[in-house]
Amino acid sequence: MNWTDERVELLKKLWAEGLSASQIANQLGGVSRNAVIGKVHRLKLSGRGRASAAQPRAKKAPAASPAKSGGSRPMRTVTASVGATALAVQFDAEPVARQVLRPAADVVVPMSRNLSLIQLTERTCKWPNGDPLSEDFSFCGNEAGESGPYCGYHSRVAYQPASERRRTR
Numbered sequence: 396m397n398w399t400d401e402r403v404e405l406l407k408k409l410w411a412e413g414l415s416a417s418q419i420a421n422q423l424g425g426v427s428r429n430a431v432i433g434k435v436h437r438l439k440l441s442g443r444g445r446a447s448a449a450q451p452r453a454k455k456a457p458a459a460s461p462a463k464s465g466g467s468r469p470m471r472t473v474t475a476s477v478g479a480t481a482l483a484v485q486f487d488a489e490p491v492a493r494q495v496l497r498p499a500a501d502v503v504v505p506m507s508r509n510l511s512l513i514q515l516t517e518r519t520c521k522w523p524n525g526d527p528l529s530e531d532f533s534f535c536g537n538e539a540g541e542s543g544p545y546c547g548y549h550s551r552v553a554y555q556p557a558s559e560r561r562r563t564r
Contacts (some may be wrong), residue, residue, distance in 0.1 A: 415430045519535075
């Protein structure tokens with residue numbers, strides 16, 4: 396399939412009208428959705444349905460009933476050609492509420508013995524302190540239990556109960 400001047404102009408017109416790449420491919424015929432996306436990217440076609448990509452995007456207005464608004468259509472989400480990505484959807488999203496975990500009141504952070512790798516044994520906590528590439532890097536070194544490589548405090552930090560993991564999802 397060759398991109399003739401007429402087909403390119405039709406592509407630009409349909410893109411500006413807000414049709415999807417699949418819809419444009421169907422109207423052009425003999426071309427895939429990916430070919431349309433690639434051509435849009437090579438032509439550097441910007442946002443659809445607006446005069447310039449530099450203009451601020453209007454907030455989505457609530458859809459009015461056609462009887463009250465004289466037949467106006469509700470606004471829709473538009474896509475734009477952005478950098479190396481062919482299409483990126485632009486939309487106004489509400490900020491996501493982040494869950495804040497409060498530390499337990501009775502938590503006591505133990506003093507580390509700051510052991511080097513050579514000083515560690517089977518019974519010492521192997522929790523790393525600091526950057527491994529710095530000279531003052533060390534390990535916790537406190538007494539580790541039978542159940543793992545860390546002391547009681549670092550075990551609670553390293554391993555979350557399954558019920559806590561399910562709650563944060």
